[in-house]
Amino acid sequence: MIEPRAQMNNVSMYSPGKPVEELKRELGLDHVIKMASNENPYGFSPMAKEAMMEEMKNVHYYPEITAPVLADKLSRNLEVPANTLIFGNGSDEIIRMITRTYLNVGEEAVMASVTFPRYKTNVVIEGGKPVNIPMKEGTHDLQAMKKAITSKTKIVFVCNPNNPTGTIVGEEELLQFLESIPSDVLVILDEAYYEYVHTDDYLQSINYLDQFPNLIILRTFSKIYGLASVRVGYGIMASDIVQEILKGKDPFNVNRLAQAAAWAAIGDKEFMTMTKQKNEEGRLYLESNFSRLGLSYFPSHTNFVMVDVAQNAEEVYNRLLEKGIIVRPGHLMGYSTMIRVTIGKQEENEQFIQALEQVLEK
Ligand SMILES: Cc1ncc(COP(=O)(O)O)c(C=O)c1O
Structure with a gap:
């Protein structure tokens, strides 16, 4: 056998939410609801669809390598320079x-x-060492993370809101944390669920890029924009960091259809507002039912909720599968009695609650 790099012994393949097709095949079910991968149940903008159809005629040409047209529109939308x-x-x-x-x-x-x-x-994979800091009630413990920084630290990841718990850290706390991090340590603030946040006590991090040149903000078109399989995410950071990263970037990493779809999706405020509002209604519905059932949950600022079912999570997950409902079991993430459920459409949320009630009664 050809030996891979030693680091490969310490990583394993990403384990995604179970695909709908797979469960249908395995259990012979006609109707399956996937509430496992934090996808957008309302689909994606019709404007993005139209843009992809239009761009289809050009797919024999490589795309532009830095997506300049998309960058221009997004930079105006976010009010940041395109070279960031x-x-x-x-x-x-x-x-x-x-x-x-x-x-x-x-x-x-x-x-x-x-x-x-x-x-x-x-x-x-890069041969680095992850330093894992336990959370406090499903929320980043920034004090402890700060204390864990040594002369060997190169990167700090803050997932805000956090996946899988859905929690955020408050504005003041995060700002103080950023102020306390040495300038030669990169802070990666992953804001994949930024658009779902429903409180003012949340740092508008873009406003602090000049103050913290070691800050990188990550966002995506996979969640509220509903373009998960098209694959477009973006980072906002000091332009000199962009220049370093570009040196090693795969040239044609964001394909033509993806660039066109993201460009058009930015312009469809109506779709985003609708998604956010319906997600909010779904969240409140799920949370009120969890409370009715006496189940506790982490306060979520995302399109998913992590709930404590007070029973073996793997068993609850499997019984929900039998009923055609796919969620994410917490035991794989270190929460042995919790499941993470993506907020679905109202009828999906209702079917999930009904199924959960039956599973928990057994
Ligand atoms: C916190 C967080 N960051 C990043 C990603 C990756 O998103 P994508 O690669 O689809 O942009 C996800 C996807 O679930 C996520 O939850």
């Missing part, structure tokens, strides 16, 4: 590009335990 933006094949790719560009073998990356698993995977 970088696009990736999902924000997943940007995480990889950052660790590849900046992490030396043996350097440390501080992150919460539990948070988005791709941070750890990419750090380990």
Whole structure:
């Protein structure tokens, strides 16, 4: 056998939410609801669809490598210079590009335990060392994360809102944290669920890019824009960091259809507002039913909720599967009695609650 790099012994393939097609095949079910991967149940903007259809005629040409037309529109939308933006094949790719560009073998990356698993995977692949800091009630413990910073620390990841718990850290606390981080440590603020946040006590991090040249903000078109399989994410950061990352970037990482779709999606405020409002209604519906059932949950600022079912999460997950409902079991993330459920359409939320009630009664 050809030996892979030693680091590969310490990583495993990403485990996604179970696909609908797979469950239908396995259990012979006609009707399956997937509430497992924080996708947008309302689809995506019709304007993005039209833009992709229009762009289809050009797919035999490589796309522009830095997506300048998309960058121009997004820069005006966010009110940041276009040279502070970088696009990736999902924000997943940007995480990889950052660790590849900046992490030396043996350097440390501080992150919460539990948070988005791709941070750890990419750090380990580059030969870095993940330093996992336990959370407090499902929320980043920024004090403890700060204390964990040593001369070996190169990166700190803050997932805000956090996946899988849905929680955020408050504005003041995050600002003080940023002020306390040495300027030679990169802070990656992953805001994949930014648009769902429903409080003012949340740092508008873009306004602090000049003050903190070591800050990188990550966002995505996969969640509220509903373009998960098209694969476009973006980072906002000092232009000199962009220039470093571009040196190693795969040239044609964001394809033509993706660039066109994201460009058009930015302009469809109506779709975003509708998604946000319906998601909010769904969240309140789920939360009120969890309370009725005596179940506690982490306060979520996302399109998912992590709820404590007070029973073995794997068993509850499997019984929900039998009823055609796919969620994410918490035992794989270190929460043995919790499940993470993506907020669906109202009828999906109702079917989920009904099924959960039956499963928990057994
Ligand atoms: C916190 C967080 N960051 C990044 C991503 C990656 O998103 P994408 O690569 O689709 O942009 C996800 C996806 O679920 C996520 O939850």
